[in-house]
Amino acid sequence: MGETTAISWCDHTFNGWIGCMKVSPACDGCYAEALMDKRYGRVEWGAPGHGxxxxxxxxEANWKQPLKWNRKAQESGTRPFVFCSSLADVFDNHVDPGWRADLFDLIRATPNLVWLLLTKRPQNIVEMSTTGNPRWLGEAWPRNAAIGTTVEDQKRVDINVPALLNAKGELNPAFAFxxxxxxxxPLQIAEYLPNKLWNDLPSxxxxxxxxxxxxxxTDQGSHKARPTNPQWFRSLRDQCTTAGVAYHHKQNGEWVSVSEVAGPGTHFKFDDGRTVRRIGKGRSGRTIDGAEHDARPQVAV
Structure with missing residues (x-):
């Protein structure tokens, strides 16, 4: 975590604390747990039935890093994206509210950085940003902080996206992702994206x-990666293209379409007939139909 990162959709990562609790199927192969619990033993990862x-x-040295990035960004006239809490969750119920308040003080002190607050608990965003934090009650949401939520399947879309958009309406963040x-x-998210049929209506x-x-x-310890149908990626790409929404494809993971990368490997065939091959993250790349997708949203100054 820190100055450099291999995550293609951000420029830095920052973790004010480490540790979390599993809450959804996306957590089954948690890389943060594999790294910080299983490998280094720095924390005990939470899970239903286990506490x-x-x-x-x-x-404190780590907490000072964003101040350095902010100075560099100011000097260069850039707006680096900072993925906050890659090893935790900002809106985790079991985090000391004082730590969260310290984080928002840091975000406000670094206006040249664009903070990406990604959570699996979007239902907590408004509460933990207002009445849940008396120390900064009444403070406006920092304009350089964006909010996002993880949606790995349609159930999580139906649960998490309305909560995220409610928070967007209440708090006016930099953007929502x-x-x-x-x-x-497969995910259907078009109803939550801009649509020219109603977007121009004054109301x-x-x-x-x-x-x-x-x-x-990707594989994480004993958890082996589940295959992704390439058509699920294409569908989201196309939904975003139709709506004019920025789309970023980070990686194919351990599995890739047999039409994307040639070579040996275990095959998996989906019900629709599409087939993927397990060749490993290092070889699968991050292209869809031969093209990379690196878009980021525009950020207001």
Whole structure:
């Protein structure tokens, strides 16, 4: 975590604390758990039936890193994207509210950075940003902070996206985004994207999604990646293209369409007849039909 990152949709990662609790199928192969619990033993990961786990705050030196990035961004006239809490969840119920308040103080102190607050708990965003944080009650939501939620299947779309858009309407963040990683099924999200049939109506004020990220699953310890049908990626790409929404494809994961990358590997055939081959993350790449998709949303100055 820190100055450099291999995550294609951000420029830096920052973790004010480490630790979380599993809440959905996307958590089954949690890389943060594999790294910080199973490999390094820094925390105990929470899960249903096992308790909430533990959380540890990172060092003061780490908390000063974004101040350095902010100075560099100001000097260069750039707006780097910072993925916040890749090893935790900002809106986790079991995090000390004081840590969250410290994080928002840091976000306000770094206006040249665009903070990406990705959560699996969008229902908590408004509460934990207002009455849940008396220390900064009444403070406006920082304009350099975006909110996003993970939606790995249609059930999570139906649960999480309305909560995310409610928070967008209440708080006016920089933008709202979806992380469809790991993508575990086909998603229909068009109703939450801009649509020219109603977008130009004077009465239309409903919040909408501004950015969509997709990605296939990767192996994490004993958890082996579930295959993703390439048509699920194509569908989201096309839904975003139709709506004029920024679309970013991070990775294919361990599996890739047999038409995308040649070579040996275990095959998996979906009910629609499409077939993927397991060749490993290092070889599967991040193209769809031979093209990379690297779009990011525009950010107001």
């Amino acid at each position: 909430p786990g533990t959380r540890v705050r990172t060092s 979806l992380s469809c990683e790991p993508l575990l099924g 239309w004020t409903s919040p909408e999604i501004d950015w969509v990220i997709t990605g296939g699953e």
